[in-house]
Structures are given as structure tokens and as C-alpha cells.
Amino acid sequence: xxxxxxQITGVSKRYPGTVALDGVDLSVSPGEVVGLVGENGxxxxxxxxxxxxxxxxxxxxxxxxxxRVERLSVGGSMRGGIAFVHQELNLFDxxxxxxxxxxxxxxxxxxxxxLIDRQRLSDWARPLLEQLGADFGxxxxxxxxxxxxxxxxxxxxxLSLQARLVIMDEPTSSLTAQETERLLAVIRRLKADxxxxxxxxxxxxxxxxxADRVVVLRDGRLVAELGNQEISAERMIRHMIGRDLKTLYxxxxxxxxEPILELDxxxxxxxxxxxxxxxxxxxxxxxxxxxxxSGRTELARAVFGIEPLQGGQIRIDGAxxxxxxxxxxxxxxxxxxxxDRKRSGLILGFPISENVSLADLSTHARFGLVDKDTEAxxxxxxxxxxxxxxxxxxxxxxxxxxxxxQKVVLAKWLSMQPRLLIFDEPTRGIDVGAKNEIYRVxxxxxxxxxxxxxxxxDMEEVIGVSDRVAVMHEGRIAxxxxxxxxxxxxxMSLAVGRLAN
Numbered sequence: 461x462x463x464x465x466x467q468i469t470g471v472s473k474r475y476p477g478t479v480a481l482d483g484v485d486l487s488v489s490p491g492e493v494v495g496l497v498g499e500n501g502x503x504x505x506x507x508x509x510x511x512x513x514x515x516x517x518x519x520x521x522x523x524x525x526x527x528r529v530e531r532l533s534v535g536g537s538m539r540g541g542i543a544f545v546h547q548e549l550n551l552f553d554x555x556x557x558x559x560x561x562x563x564x565x566x567x568x569x570x571x572x573x574x575l576i577d578r579q580r581l582s583d584w585a586r587p588l589l590e591q592l593g594a595d596f597g598x599x600x601x602x603x604x605x606x607x608x609x610x611x612x613x614x615x616x617x618x619l620s621l622q623a624r625l626v627i628m629d630e631p632t633s634s635l636t637a638q639e640t641e642r643l644l645a646v647i648r649r650l651k652a653d654x655x656x657x658x659x660x661x662x663x664x665x666x667x668x669x670x671a672d673r674v675v676v677l678r679d680g681r682l683v684a685e686l687g688n689q690e691i692s693a694e695r696m697i698r699h700m701i702g703r704d705l706k707t708l709y710x711x712x713x714x715x716x717x718e719p720i721l722e723l724d725x726x727x728x729x730x731x732x733x734x735x736x737x738x739x740x741x742x743x744x745x746x747x748x749x750x751x752x753x754s755g756r757t758e759l760a761r762a763v764f765g766i767e768p769l770q771g772g773q774i775r776i777d778g779a780x781x782x783x784x785x786x787x788x789x790x791x792x793x794x795x796x797x798x799x800d801r802k803r804s805g806l807i808l809g810f811p812i813s814e815n816v817s818l819a820d821l822s823t824h825a826r827f828g829l830v831d832k833d834t835e836a837x838x839x840x841x842x843x844x845x846x847x848x849x850x851x852x853x854x855x856x857x858x859x860x861x862x863x864x865x866q867k868v869v870l871a872k873w874l875s876m877q878p879r880l881l882i883f884d885e886p887t888r889g890i891d892v893g894a895k896n897e898i899y900r901v902x903x904x905x906x907x908x909x910x911x912x913x914x915x916x917x918d919m920e921e922v923i924g925v926s927d928r929v930a931v932m933h934e935g936r937i938a939x940x941x942x943x944x945x946x947x948x949x950x951x952m953s954l955a956v957g958r959l960a961n
Contacts, residue, residue: 469485567581611639746926808858862890
């Protein structure tokens with residue numbers, strides 16, 4: 461075959477009152493890696509659902525492996541050689557790794573009972589895990605894996621289908637730097653084997669490294685196609701949002717004030733033998749960096765009262781504070797924007813208005829009942845403030861893009877006038893335009909005296925947003941870096957347990 465493996469021409473998808481895709485053309489040749497970028501809501505997800513057979517296009521033509529198809533079904537897409545690695549994990553916690561990789565395709569033993577052949581199942585999965593460099597075996601229970609390890613299981617599942625085209629949707633969002641390098645090596649091997657890849661990511665540096673060509677969507681339309689020599693983060697951003705972005709870091713309006721939060725020899729259940737000492741001051745953004753597993757999220761959960769402290773003391777405005785539940789933290793103006801917004805930050809089936817009021821129902825209640833007008837008014841105020849893009853505050857949170865969902869989580873806390881906001885991976889899985897809106901809000905909050913503790917695995921984000929950085933290593937603070945000392949080398953040196961130069 462000499463032509464493209466996939467060719468779509470003039471593909472559109474219209475919903476009542478909305479055009480999700482408008483005449484998009486896309487081709488992917490054997491062994492080609494195509495980067496697909498665009499802000500959340502640009503049409504990437506709709507296009508992928510069409511290729512996966514979940515959504516029927518309103519117009520256009522699809523040619524797969526030289527054969528024209530009216531539309532793709534889910535089974536037809538898989539049989540045609542298309543496999544997906546989704547951003548949202550789709551695994552069964554009660555099964556082993558091998559059981560998840562070959563779900564629905566398990567080898568059976570001979571005999572009348574036709575039981576699953578566990579040994580063959582493991583033997584099938586083992587080389588896939590070795591190909592990915594996984595540090596766990598095929599019989600490992602998925603429930604015991606970290607998010608990063610679960611992502612590798614999703615990739616192994618796609619590879620097990622012997623796909624001709626693998627579509628990767630934010631595949632590195634939960635991976636460490638080392639695991640990301642491993643994935644990029646896997647992509648190079650796929651390419652060498654003439655397997656095509658569509659690589660969707662908001663991490664533009666990774667797109668630069670692996671893509672042969674980049675396609676940019678904006679508002680449902682294909683607005684640019686960049687050849688290999690044209691690919692750069694600046695060009696991609698310009699086409700994605702229709703404008704150039706300003707420098708990421710904005711200096712604070714005022715010097716930092718007195719500490720809002722102080723942790724004195726704090727010990728958590730994650731690493732009870734280690735102690736943590738740090739302070740977050742009024743008007744500063746303190747970045748909390750470190751490798752996956754260093755204890756950053758566990759520290760945030762302890763400060764917010766989700767997990768019990770094993771020792772030490774929390775002080776708020778200089779006074780000891782007993783925080784044994786999120787209710788205690790909220791009463792003191794300490795709020796957490798969690799890492800997993802869908803599981804821990806939102807009720808996806810609830811309207812935006814009810815998500816915004818959820819943590820502060822007493823303010824919106826009259827005679828013990830929620831006043832819907834007051835609730836809607838509060839939500840609408842925050843919708844305008846944060847530019848949450850939706851038909852209205854009655855829209856379900858689950859219908860929004862990732863960036864807008866994150867804004868709803870933030871809106872919930874902003875309506876309650878925070879003293880200290882803890883952001884755990886604040887921009888994971890959201891587009892570059894929404895990222896910069898989140899950064900703008902963080903700086904505005906800090907300029908009004910709010911303390912910000914920002915946990916992030918994105919090195920560019922840590923360096924580009926923080927006024928000061930604390931680096932964790934194996935459950936303790938390995939060191940602090942002032943603004944003039946920030947560099948990737950300095951942060952990584954502390955993160956791996958070495959002194960920064």
C-alpha cells in the first residue's frame with residue numbers, strides 16, 4: 461500500500477445549535493506520527509469519537525486502508541486496525557494487569573468448562589509489558605498500581621490489538637519523565653514497524669519531539685498543518701489560540717507578607733519517619749516540586765484533613781490549628797483543588813450551579829432549603845469571572861471540557877473567599893489557553909493576599925509560575941529555591957536527593 465492508511469475528507473459534525481467539526485481533512489500514512497493539538501473544545505475529542513465509531517459524522521468521507529466507509533462502528537474501527545489509548549483510564553481494579561490487557565479476548569482451557577487459561581494470559585501480556593519497560597508483572601492487581609503504571613497498562617492494551625493506527629490521547633499526563641522517555645521510545649519502535657500514531661497532547665514539547673507533522677484544530681476547523689521543520693511550541697500556540705502568549709511568569713504586585721500556613725515537623729501516614737517544615741506566605745505562589753511518589757499529594761491531603769496526621773503541628777496565622785477533616789480546613793479558609801477533578805472535585809452529573817455551591821450550602825439556604833436563585837446568581841458571577849465556557853450554569857459539569865471543569869472546581873472555592881489555596885496538578889490535561897487563564901487567576905489571588913501552594917510535575921509550570929519552590933524527596937523537603945535560583949537542573953538535583961548547584 462502506497463497511499464495513506466487513513467484519509468478523511470470534509471468531515472463535519474453538527475449538534476443542535478453547535479458545530480463541533482466543520483469540514484476537517486486529515487490523512488495519516490503508514491509509520492507516520494501526526495501530532496493533533498488544539499484547545500479543549502477545539503474538536504479533537506469529536507474527531508477521535510468518529511474514528512472510534514462512537515459518533516457518526518454529519519458529512520464527509522472516511523477512507524481506511526484504501527476502502528471507503530460510510531461510517532465506522534466501534535467493532536469496525538478495531539477490526540480496521542485502529543486502537544485508542546485514552547486519557548481517562550478504563551481499567552477494572554478487580555482484575556490483574558493481564559486480565560485488563562486482554563479483557564474479552566482471554567485464552568481458554570480445553571474442556572467443557574472453558575475456564576480462562578491464566579498461564580497463557582500472563583505469557584501473552586509479559587512481552588508487551590517488557591516492551592514498555594514496566595516495573596510490574598502481568599499478574600499484578602491493577603488496584604495496587606499508581607496512576608502512571610495504570611497508564612502503561614492502557615498502552616499495553618492498545619499494543620495487544622496489533623493495531624495499524626494507535627491514537628494516544630494525553631498518554632503522558634500521568635507519567636514521570638523517565639516513563640515519558642520510555643513511551644517516546646515505544647512510539648519510535650511503532651513508527652519503525654510502519655504503525656501510524658496520532659499523538660494528542662497539551663505537552664507541546666513532547667509533540668515537538670515525536671511528531672512528523674502537526675495538525676492544529678480551532679473551533680472545530682483545521683487551521684494549520686505544520687511540516688516537520690515548521691513544528692515549534694510557539695507556532696502551535698499561535699495557531700491554537702489565534703494569538704501569541706505573553707511570558708509565563710508575572711512578578712507579584714507586592715512583596716510576600718506574613719506566613720498564612722506553617723507546617724512544623726509534620727508527619728504523614730505516607731512516610732511517617734520523615735518530617736516536613738515549610739511556610740506559605742501571604743501573596744506568594746509557592747511551588748511544590750518532586751518526582752512521582754515523593755509525597756507531595758499526601759502532604760496536601762494531610763493539610764486539608766483528608767488523611768490523619770502522624771505528628772507535628774499546623775499553624776494558621778501563627779496560631780496552632782487542629783485539622784482532622786476537610787470541614788476543619790474549610791472553616792479556616794484552606795481549600796484544595798485536587799489532582800483528579802472528576803473523582804474528587806466535581807459531581808459530574810450535577811449542574812455547574814450545584815457544584816459551585818456544594819461546599820457552602822448554608823450560605824445559599826433559606827429555612828433549611830437551598831435558594832436556587834441565590835445559587836444560580838453565585839455560579840453566574842464565577843462563570844463570568846473565570847470565563848467558564850458553557851451554555852449556562854444549569855449545564856452539567858460532566859458536559860464541559862477539562863479546562864472548564866477545572867474552572868468550576870476553582871469557582872467553588874473562589875465564591876468562599878479563600879485564605880490559602882492548594883492546587884494539586886492544576887493544569888493536568890487542559891489546553892494551553894485554559895492553562896494561562898488558571899495562571900492569571902492564581903496570580904490575581906496572590907496579589908490580593910491569598911497564599912498559593914501549587915503542586916506540579918510540569919517543570920515549565922513550576923519554573924514559570926512560582927515565586928519560590930520547595931522540592932520534596934522521599935517524604936521530606938529536600939530544599940527551597942528562591943526565584944533567582946530556579947532552573948530545571950536545580951529542581952531535579954533536589955528531587956533525586958542531591959544538593960542543588
